[in-house]
Amino acid sequence: MNWLSNISPPGLKSVFGKRETPDNLWVKCPKSGELIFKPDLEASFWVTPSGAHLRVGPLVRFRAMFDDQKWEAIELPEVPRDPLKFKDDKRYVDRLKGAKAKISDRNKADPNGENIIQDDCMAAAIGLIGGKPAVVLVQDFAFMGGSLGMAAGEAFIKAAETAVARDAALIVCTASGGARMQEGTLSLMQMPRTTLAIEDVREAGLPYLVVLTDPTSGGVSASYAMLGDVHLAEPEAMIAFSGPRVIEQTIRQKLPEGFQRSEFLKDKGVVDMVVDRREMGKVIGSILGHLMSRRKSSSKGVPPVSQPRVDVVE
Structure with missing residues (x-):
């Protein structure tokens, strides 16, 4: 004193x-x-x-895309947790609890945190983009690296079914390190299952857009991330199947600078557009305006949405 x-x-x-x-x-x-x-x-x-695009979760992407930052949360199906009773240095169920607690704390700290439903790496919502109805499914890298497992597969299928039922476009924002090893073959099965869900969207005559974000790799880049009608990517996003070190060791050659970045892939025709996140909603709205202009009813089943109330699509 x-x-x-x-x-x-x-x-x-x-x-x-x-x-x-x-x-x-x-x-x-x-x-x-x-x-x-x-x-x-x-x-x-x-x-x-x-110009650096930091990694973000579903809430930020919903705000950046939906008109007036309004949307309806879509409730995603529950799946068996730890079907293989997997354990390495830590039990899989404990890893899931830790990951869920992490994203729950992050979402609660957000002013719109109550307007989202997320139990795994996926979150989905429906609203208007450029006046056109759209279902947006976001892969959250903060949840176990956005790894593709049964929960993510079921979320994708639910989003696709909702898009067809509500006559809405399907937009998926990818961010993943690949398949979830703790679920083994059950994880790999989600690749063909999501592909079939995309076919259902196409048969309904609805657009399927993919927004590739940093990073998109592994089984995700080998399935639904590369099956879009239009592929958009954020600046300098890493988009690949395997990492550059693995490829260089395999082919024993030095790779071109930035060959797995979105700008390089755009030059090679893999990506259609590289779009700043702040302009993403405007660009997607313009694309949907062209792709859905001939539909007789572009707002079927999409009532006015408001916040902070959460409307859950079951």
Whole structure:
């Protein structure tokens, strides 16, 4: 205790007491190294002034895409947890609990956190984009690397079924490191199952758009990520089947600079457009305006949505 404490009038300490400052108020840009005020970053959908697109979850993507940032949450099917009773250095069920707690804390910290339903790496919602009805399914890399498992497969099928039932376009934002090894062959089975769901959307005459984000790899890039009618990608997103080190060791050759990035793939015809996240909703709305212009009823089954109430599609 110093001499100033002895002469301070009662109550003065509470006025000038120590204030706690949030430890995550500033975010460092991975591209430029500058510190960015977090509220400014949130306002720009987590795109830094230097153009770096940081990894985000479903809430940010829904806000960036849907008209007036309004949507209806889609309830996704439940699946058996840990069907193989898998365990390495940690039980699979414990990994799932930890991952779910992580995303739950993140979503609760968001002002629109109550407007989302997410139990695994997928979250889906329906709303209007450019005035056209669309189901948006988002793969969350924060949940076990967005790995493709039974829950993700069922989520994709549910989103596709909802799109057909509601006469809406299907839009999938991919972000994954590949199949979920803890589910073995059951995980790999989701590749053909999602492919069949895409065929149902096409047979209904509805558009299927893919937004490739960083990173998209493994079984996801070998299935529904490359089956879109239109492929959009965020700037500098890593899009591949396997990593560059594995490929270089296999073919024993030095690979071109940035050959697995979205700009390189656009030049080679794999990606149709590289789109800034802040413009994604506008661009998709324009595309849907062309692809769905001849449909007699483009708003079938899509009632006005509002927030903060959550309408659940069952």
